[in-house]
Amino acid sequence: MIPDLAPLWLSARLALLTTLILLVVGVPLAGWLAHRRSPLKPLVETLVSMPLVLPPSVLGFYLLLFLSPTGSLGGWLRETLGLQLVFSFPGLVLGSVLFSLPFMVQPVAAALAAQPASLREAAWTLGRSRLGTFVAVELPGVRAALAAGAVMSFAHTVGEFGLVLMIGGNIPGVTQVASIAVYQQVEQMNYPAAHVYAGILCGFAFSVVLLVNLLRRYADRHGANP
Amino acid sequence: MKKTLLCTLLALLPLVASASPVKVAVAANMQYAFEDIAKAFTHDTGVAVQPSYSSSGKFATQVMAGAPFELFLSADNTFPQKLQAAGFAANAPKTYAIGTLVLWSLDSGFDGKNWHSWLKTASGKVAVANPQTAPYGTEAMHALNYYHLRDSVLPRLVTGDSIGQTAQFVASGAAQAGFVAKSQVVSAQMKGQGHWVELPQESHDPIVQDMVLLKPSTANPDAKRLFDYLQSPAARAILQSYGYRLP
Numbered sequence: 172m173i174p175d176l177a178p179l180w181l182s183a184r185l186a187l188l189t190t191l192i193l194l195v196v197g198v199p200l201a202g203w204l205a206h207r208r209s210p211l212k213p214l215v216e217t218l219v220s221m222p223l224v225l226p227p228s229v230l231g232f233y234l235l236l237f238l239s240p241t242g243s244l245g246g247w248l249r250e251t252l253g254l255q256l257v258f259s260f261p262g263l264v265l266g267s268v269l270f271s272l273p274f275m276v277q278p279v280a281a282a283l284a285a286q287p288a289s290l291r292e293a294a295w296t297l298g299r300s301r302l303g304t305f306v307a308v309e310l311p312g313v314r315a316a317l318a319a320g321a322v323m324s325f326a327h328t329v330g331e332f333g334l335v336l337m338i339g340g341n342i343p344g345v346t347q348v349a350s351i352a353v354y355q356q357v358e359q360m361n362y363p364a365a366h367v368y369a370g371i372l373c374g375f376a377f378s379v380v381l382l383v384n385l386l387r388r389y390a391d392r393h394g395a396n397p
Numbered sequence: 398m399k400k401t402l403l404c405t406l407l408a409l410l411p412l413v414a415s416a417s418p419v420k421v422a423v424a425a426n427m428q429y430a431f432e433d434i435a436k437a438f439t440h441d442t443g444v445a446v447q448p449s450y451s452s453s454g455k456f457a458t459q460v461m462a463g464a465p466f467e468l469f470l471s472a473d474n475t476f477p478q479k480l481q482a483a484g485f486a487a488n489a490p491k492t493y494a495i496g497t498l499v500l501w502s503l504d505s506g507f508d509g510k511n512w513h514s515w516l517k518t519a520s521g522k523v524a525v526a527n528p529q530t531a532p533y534g535t536e537a538m539h540a541l542n543y544y545h546l547r548d549s550v551l552p553r554l555v556t557g558d559s560i561g562q563t564a565q566f567v568a569s570g571a572a573q574a575g576f577v578a579k580s581q582v583v584s585a586q587m588k589g590q591g592h593w594v595e596l597p598q599e600s601h602d603p604i605v606q607d608m609v610l611l612k613p614s615t616a617n618p619d620a621k622r623l624f625d626y627l628q629s630p631a632a633r634a635i636l637q638s639y640g641y642r643l644p
Contacts, residue, residue, distance in 0.1 A: 240521065241570030257571040258522050258555045340555030358455055359529050
């Protein structure tokens, strides 16, 4: 029996979008954390890592309050942009970006910090701008960490449950992602459908962890951090 | 000194010796009323109660998977019947209350008299409990059908995991309106927040709420005492004060 595959596609779309946004937002943040000696740095590092230890229900609770149309941020968004984020796909994207942030930022920041300063200093003396050096010299050197960060962000978003349960509202095709669909099918004692979703997710998780391990070995062997 | 210690130990003895608390699976709509009932029961009998709150369908699944609940207060009469038919019950289900479905909103524009047209033209999300596992959600869908509101509301429908989460969606303002239990909106926690209207009884099937003793209760006679207590005048008065009708 093949159940509705929409939740799996939805999870994939959510994870892909989250990963892309994290590449755009998380990589510059990782660069800042790796190189700047700002007094704010420990604070930012802590904030970035907090989703690792925070129960998803805490994040879900705050997001629900902030984003609800009567909430502070949610009210402003609705007034100015006509946007409602709770119970919507963009709302899940926002939650996922916050929730998966450390999975992108931490490995990339660590790999960037491990690069010798002489590398980028050489590029600067050769006339490269700071941004040019970052993009053309530093990032290619940490491509394995970038790939691992992207894969882990993607996978972590697919595995998200508590946050989506709290701000999603279980709407088929909009917020009913694969993890929620499993939960829903189990509750309805529809085990065959639950098995299909759960089996696919198991296969996916296995592939992801395998891929990350291979990336790590590739990085070790080819000296991605010269 | 020795005497004091002995006295302290003796004073603690009843706590150690007392039987284990009655483990009750309580449908989320009953949360507030049951808290009061449990308090009264413990006060009258000295027996502690250990309630869990969730949707009825979830509890039915958990009981069938071997959950150690001794008493189950459902939000309908089908889940207890199913449990009895499957051999998980220790006695026949008994109706303890009849629930009242309300539409609740914090929106200042909510008009209790013309709620059909308000709901039709409102743009915000409408929360219901999961119709598959929460009986109040099932009846909310029946009511939407009855008033031909299904087509206009369906695209704005969000589903709470239980009637408790549904109420929380409304209370946080995340949903503009929601179908919840009257017992929730009259509770001390939610009283005076927003406006609500009772859904007429002809718009949906009556929410007949049954309870049933489960197999693990045979080892704990206090479970049967709570089962009986729920039919006592004291418990019925509490149920009535939370907007339930009585069997």
